[in-house]
Structures are given as C-alpha cells and as structure tokens.
Amino acid sequence: MRLFLAMMSHETNTFSNVPTDRGQFEARNLHYGGEIVEAFRGTGTCLGGMIAAAERRGARLVPSVAAAASPAGLVTRDIYEHVKERMLGDLKAAGAIDGVLLDLHGAMVPEGLDDGEGDLIEAVRRVVGPEVPIAVTLDFHSNLSASMVGGADLLHGYKTYPHVDMSERGVEATERLLDVIGKRLRPTAAVRKPPILPPLGSQGTARGPMRRLYDAATEMEKDPKVISISIFAGFPHADIPDAGFGIYVVTDDDQALADRLADQLAATAWTHRHEFVHTALPVREAVAKALAAEGKPIVLADMADNTGGGAAGDGTEILRELLRVGARSVVVACLWDPQAVAECVKAGVGASVTLSVGGKVDDRHGAPVRVTGVVRTLSDGRFVHKGPMARGLPGRLGTTAVLDVNDVKIILISYRWQTLDPEMIRFVGIDPLDHKVLVIKSTIHYRAAFEPMAREIIEVDAPGLSSSNLARFEFKRIRRPIFPLDPHTTYP
Numbered sequence: 001m002r003l004f005l006a007m008m009s010h011e012t013n014t015f016s017n018v019p020t021d022r023g024q025f026e027a028r029n030l031h032y033g034g035e036i037v038e039a040f041r042g043t044g045t046c047l048g049g050m051i052a053a054a055e056r057r058g059a060r061l062v063p064s065v066a067a068a069a070s071p072a073g074l075v076t077r078d079i080y081e082h083v084k085e086r087m088l089g090d091l092k093a094a095g096a097i098d099g100v101l102l103d104l105h106g107a108m109v110p111e112g113l114d115d116g117e118g119d120l121i122e123a124v125r126r127v128v129g130p131e132v133p134i135a136v137t138l139d140f141h142s143n144l145s146a147s148m149v150g151g152a153d154l155l156h157g158y159k160t161y162p163h164v165d166m167s168e169r170g171v172e173a174t175e176r177l178l179d180v181i182g183k184r185l186r187p188t189a190a191v192r193k194p195p196i197l198p199p200l201g202s203q204g205t206a207r208g209p210m211r212r213l214y215d216a217a218t219e220m221e222k223d224p225k226v227i228s229i230s231i232f233a234g235f236p237h238a239d240i241p242d243a244g245f246g247i248y249v250v251t252d253d254d255q256a257l258a259d260r261l262a263d264q265l266a267a268t269a270w271t272h273r274h275e276f277v278h279t280a281l282p283v284r285e286a287v288a289k290a291l292a293a294e295g296k297p298i299v300l301a302d303m304a305d306n307t308g309g310g311a312a313g314d315g316t317e318i319l320r321e322l323l324r325v326g327a328r329s330v331v332v333a334c335l336w337d338p339q340a341v342a343e344c345v346k347a348g349v350g351a352s353v354t355l356s357v358g359g360k361v362d363d364r365h366g367a368p369v370r371v372t373g374v375v376r377t378l379s380d381g382r383f384v385h386k387g388p389m390a391r392g393l394p395g396r397l398g399t400t401a402v403l404d405v406n407d408v409k410i411i412l413i414s415y416r417w418q419t420l421d422p423e424m425i426r427f428v429g430i431d432p433l434d435h436k437v438l439v440i441k442s443t444i445h446y447r448a449a450f451e452p453m454a455r456e457i458i459e460v461d462a463p464g465l466s467s468s469n470l471a472r473f474e475f476k477r478i479r480r481p482i483f484p485l486d487p488h489t490t491y492p
C-alpha cells in the first residue's frame with residue numbers, strides 16, 4: 001500500500017502588500033522527500049497525524065513536498081509553480097500509488113489565481129486519473145470551492161478554532177482514505193454555501209455560533225452512514241468570489257442523507273447569522289479597562305494585527321496608548337520589525353537605544369512609534385511550541401530582541417509568527433504571569449494557551465488587516481450580497 005503525501009499551506013490576505021515569496025516559505029517550511037517525515041513525525045499537525053496513521057496501518061508514504069509560509073499577501077507565481085511542479089513531477093515519478101494525501105489550507109490565493117487549492121487538487125487528479133482516491137485536510141478558514149469538492153474524494157476540515165485538532169484530522173483523512181482504497185466506503189458529498197462572511201473574531205469554536213453548529217454536526221456524525229462533516233467559517237480577508245462560510249457533508253453512498261444534513265446545518269447557520277457580528281473595544285477604552293482591572297495578567301488581544309491572518313504584525317496603536325498613559329509591567333508579544341531588531345543587535349545587550357518600532361509595513365497598522373529603551377536580551381528566536389496548538393513543533397522567530405521601555409517590554413522578532421504560545425514570551429526569559437498586561441497579537445488562537453492563565457481578556461478594535469470590523473475593508477471581488485456586509489441578504 002503506497003500513499004503519496006504532500007503539503008502546501010498558505011492563508012492569503014489579499015489586502016496585504018507583503019508578497020508571500022520563496023523566502024517566506026523558506027523561513028517557515030520548505031521540505032522535500034524523506035525529510036518531511038523527519039520534520040513532522042510526532043507533531044500536532046495534519047502531517048504528524050497522517051504519518052502516525054500511515055505507519056500504524058502499515059501503509060508506505062511517498063513524501064514529495066511540504067511548503068508553508070506565514071499568512072501574508074498573494075503567493076508569488078514562481079514559488080507556487082515550483083511547489084506545484086515538484087508535486088506533480090514526484091507524483092508522475094512515483095509510479096503506481098494507491099491513494100493521495102494532501103495537507104492544504106483552503107484560502108491560498110496565488111498571483112493570477114483565485115483558488116490555489118482547487119487548482120492543485122484538480123492538477124493532481126489529472127495525473128492520477130479518476131480511480132485513485134484523494135483525501136485532503138483543510139484549515140477551518142478554508143474558502144470552500146467547487147474545484148476542491150469536485151477534485152477530491154474526501155475533505156477533512158479542522159473542527160476547532162483555535163486549531164487543536166490538526167493531527168486528529170490528519171489521522172482521520174488517512175484512515176478514511178484507506179477505507180476508500182479498500183472499497184469499504186464510497187464517499188458521496190453535499191456542499192452548501194449560505195451567503196455569510198463571518199469575521200475571524202466570532203469564529204471561535206469554544207462558544208457562539210460555530211460551537212452550536214459543531215454540536216449539531218457531532219450528533220449527525222453518530223450516524224454510521226456519515227463519514228464526516230466539515231463546517232468552514234471561511235477566511236474573510238481573501239477578497240475572492242468563494243470567500244466565506246461553507247458546509248461539507250460526506251456520507252457513505254447516500255446523497256439524500258448528505259443533502260438533508262447539509263441543508264439543516266445551512267439553515268441553522270442562517271438563523272443564527274447575527275451572532276457572527278463582532279464588536280471589540282476601541283484602543284483607549286481597552287487600555288484603560290486593562291489597567292483598572294483586578295489581578296494579572298490581563299490580555300489585550302490585538303486581534304487586527306494577527307500575522308496568522310495576514311496582518312503586518314507591526315501594529316503600534318495599543319503600544320502607543322500604553323506609553324502615552326505611562327503603563328508599566330507590560331509585555332508586547334510579538335512585534336515584527338527586523339530593522340528594529342538589527343538596531344538592537346548593533347547596540348548590544350544592556351545598551352540604551354532610541355529607535356522607531358513598528359508601523360513600517362503599510363499605513364493600515366498605525367505609524368511607527370519613537371521609543372528609547374534598554375536592550376534586555378538578544379536571541380536566535382528558536383523555541384518549541386508547548387501547546388495546546390502545534391505542540392512539539394519547532395518555532396523560528398529569527399533574531400529576537402527584548403526592548404524595555406520603562407517596563408513596557410517589547411519582544412521584537414525578525415520572522416513573522418502569530419503569538420499563539422506563551423513559550424514565545426518565556427523563551428526570552430520573561431514570565432507572562434509576572435506582568436500586569438500582555439498585548440497579544442492574535443485573533444483567536446492565543447486563547448488555547450492564554451485563556452487558562454489570563455485573569456481577563458479584552459478584545460481590542462485596533463487597526464489592522466485581520467480586523468473583525470469588516471467595515472474597515474473595501475471588498476471588490478467577493479460575491480454579493482453577503483451577510484453582514486449586506487444586512488438585507490436573503491437565503492435560500
């Protein structure tokens with residue numbers, strides 16, 4: 001039994017002016033052949049789950065390419081074509097294979113293409129022909145398309161946000177693929193796309209509308225005829241026609257059942273669409289509330305400056321306000337500014353420096369802030385995620401400096417990565433529990449690890465390209481009408 005294995009993952013924020021080029025992939029993941037298995041075995045990722053399940057079931061993996069980059073603007077044509085050609089070339093060279101496992105995102109927009117994943121899946125299908133089954137894991141933020149559904153036999157979307165079930169989905173995709181190869185299952189799918197564009201801030205699965213929908217789906221999955229149900233909240237910052245909410249129900253050879261369940265879930269989502277509207281506090285109010293709160297740490301969630309949603313990661317508005325009011329015992333985690341890091345390196349540990357931090361990528365995340373502070377630590381930016389998300393996965397932030405501005409400690413990083421793990425604070429010698437205020441640049445993912453330790457979480461409506469305030473964006477290509485951009489949208 002031989003299974004072809006490949007990964008390409010990117011969440012593209014089409015409002016970002018930062019191109020996602022080859023260097024961005026090299027900074028995160030660009031692995032080939034057998035080194036993929038070595039890099040991902042035992043990690044809490046889809047690939048980690050796929051590798052574990054294949055090894056347990058005695059299936060041989062034929063690993064090809066694994067490419068991932070931090071979310072940003074359009075994926076450049078050259079790196080997209082490179083990965084695609086490598087994948088298809090390896091597939092042709094692999095000879096007879098029994099099935100294909102792909103770990104994809106679902107919101108990747110390469111230059112000149114709306115739907116990167118649909119394009120990849122269809123290309124793989126053309127090589128393997130109609131008989132070899134293809135199973136695909138997709139991110140919760142996938143903007144589900146007809147090409148993805150038509151090209152693959154099985155789609156397995158993450159069911160959680162924060163994404164803590166990636167490895168589970170990798171296992172599931174592998175096991176169901178083996179069932180299809182063994183003719184024990186005949187996947188038959190139904191898809192619904194009610195016109196809803198949920199902002200990231202209301203997509204969390206711990207509570208709210210997505211919890212309600214997944215509770216219903218979990219009940220439905222108890223029927224042995226149901227193979228799996230994926231409810232995609234979608235990625236609203238990819239301004240493409242397919243952006244937004246999507247439902248995928250796959251049954252064992254029962255189209256009527258798939259259609260009925262998909263209709264029920266779509267109706268539930270539509271009935272509760274108003275719960276997807278998100279509100280957060282303006283910067284001044286949020287900072288004042290944090291400083292007045294009891295206990296510590298108080299998390300100020302800089303939801304709009306989440307590099308995991310393609311924002312710059314160098315937003316300054318919350319920092320500026322904290323400095324303006326003279327706040328102390330503050331950690332800002334983490335601010336992407338390679339130029340400021342270089343200045344700190346040049347000055348050296350213990351030196352006092354005056355420099356501009358943040359606000360350099362574009363004019364959507366606040367202007368640079370001029371600060372004078374002491375360089376406390378410098379490091380190579382290597383840490384290991386301790387979870388619950390991505391547990392065991394090595395992280396690379398590039399050269400990292402801690403700049404202390406009157407007890408406002410700014411963690412400056414050189415590689416873009418969302419602050420989803422407290423290890424990103426601890427590895428530079430700072431104890432997050434010891435501080436009054438933690439500014440965390442993340443929309444939802446930080447909750448998995450920070451919610452248990454935070455005294456209070458305050459969501460902030462600062463400017464930025466991952467803002468849940470969708471009125472901040474000028475959409476041009478998304479299908480209209482769509483709720484909540486068009487409040488009077490009707491469905492079905």
Ligand SMILES: [Zn+2]
Nearest residue numbers: 139140141163
């Ligand atoms: Zn996601």
